[in-house]
Amino acid sequence: MFHVEQRGAMMAAAAPRARSLSALARQRLTRNRPALAALVTLVAVALACLAGPFLTGHAPERIYPDLVRMKPSLAAHPQPDTVRPAIERIAFRMRLAVEDYAISDGTVRLTLASPKPINERSLSYLPRSDLFGPARILERSADGRRLVVETRVQRLRFLLGTDVVGRDLLTRCLVAGRISLLIGLTATLVALLVGVGYGALSGMLGGVSDAIMMRVLDVLYALPFVFFVIVLLVFFRANLWLVLVAVAAVEWLDMARIVRTQTLALKGRDFVRAAQALGLTTGAILIRHIVPNTLGPIVVAATLLVPRVILLESFLSFLGLGVQEPATSWGVLIAEGSRALESAPWMLGAPAGFLVVSLIALNVLGDGLADALDPRLSEPR
Structure with a gap:
């Protein structure tokens, strides 16, 4: 009897400890080299946009009238x-x-x-x-x-040359990156807060309430986005906050649908029924059980939403409906560069390069997070 108990204790001690889902996700992510490279690239771009303008030696609004449209050079x-x-x-x-x-x-x-x-x-x-x-x-x-x-x-x-009025293009690209990344992160955060709350509540309530809330989403989906922005510009002056409101007002719709689908799949689980049997309110169940168990798809969707928001802001700025001078963004610089493409192609190439690198890195990181947070994958050794 003693030997049997001793052998059981030794086997229990030798058995590997069960790791949490977050630990498994971190381990999968660290072994995904493209995702790590994308993360390092994003951190480098963010740090360059924050600290770079102070290191280039040129103010973003500084005009050099005798150095107009200078080509990129180390000289x-x-x-x-x-x-x-x-x-x-x-x-x-x-x-x-x-x-x-x-x-x-x-x-x-x-x-x-x-x-x-x-x-x-x-x-x-x-x-x-x-x-x-x-x-x-x-x-x-x-x-x-x-x-x-x-x-x-x-x-x-001027490592990236100068623009049509003689401003350092590298400094302007880095300052524009602050605006583009700010819009992407802020609009994504608003989409997370509104979309997660709306979708989780709709899926948890079910029945007529769910049907009505989904029809509201369908109506919002049917509204043309550019027309919505033009209507806002009729009543308000175009500025950074207007762009944030316009982008955030439509980007939470997809997030709400994703969270609703996950909530419908979770609310029939035993742990949710046990919480209801214990008398927890709907809000408490959403906060303690539903939302934490949908974090995987939410994080992946948020990572993929940031590049879409940045691209949408660039599209609005390209049309002249986005960020206005003296502020600038990658979309504004791309619009300026497209007008001087024949005489100064670097004016288009520089901001487009920053935008493309950031979008690719965000998409690769999103794919890496999707694989890392997928519970159906086998446990890494």
């Missing part, structure tokens, strides 16, 4: 072959002539002449151009019609 601007034309343009604005010009070690030495005495305040055009620093007068003729000045050449880099 610093102005380049040696463009310094002389830039100086001549600035001298023309100052109504002066360039008699002599020499550049050495990033410093330019100029001899400026004019039929009339030169006003030294006109030299402020040099630092105002953003290409050169403040000018220092080395020599001045007795009649004041000739000046020898020295100024340093600025070193400006």
Whole structure:
């Protein structure tokens, strides 16, 4: 008898411990390399959008009038072959002539002449151009019609080029990413709160209440989305909050249907019947039993909803119904780039690259979460 009990205790100790569903999901997700790569990519894009604009050296609204539509390059601007034309343009604005010009070690030495005495305040055009620093007068003729000045050449880099008005495209793409990701996450959160509550309540009530609530969804599905946005623009000024309201007002419909289907499948289970027998209210059953058991499909649907919201916002901004200046988003930048496609194709390629990478990463992560949260898959070893 003692040996039998001892053997049973040893077998129980040697038996592997049952792991929770969340632990199994984490283990499956960590073994899914594409999903992990997608997660790392999303984190990198988010961090770049948050901290990147402070590291590029350019303010997003800063305009460089002498560096319009510059191609993407690692080289610093102005380049040696463009310094002389830039100086001549600035001298023309100052109504002066360039008699002599020499550049050495990033410093330019100029001899400026004019039929009339030169006003030294006109030299402020040099630092105002953003290409050169403040000018220092080395020599001045007795009649004041000739000046020898020295100024340093600025070193400006535009890794993704500049747009049609001379703004750094990399900085604008990173700032636009903040808006696009904010809209995607905020609208998805609203869709989760409204859709989960509506769908769970509809499925739990059942009967006539469920039928009426589903017909309301059908009516909302029938409303054309773009027409709905145009109606909002008639009464309200287009801004970021209007885009959030418009997108969130329609994206919760699919979430409600998903949660309702899951609730209908769960409410006939024994644990739900036991909760009803114990006298728990409908709200308590939803919060304690129904919603926690639908988290798997909800998380997957939310992950796949974020890229759809971002794409929808980009579509609205492309039509001019979304985010308005001075704010910007990837959709706004893509719309601007499409208008300058022939002369500056990088204006379309840069924001489209950020958008495509983010959408692919979100979809791959959503597929990985769907596999990780699927209870029908075998337990990983």
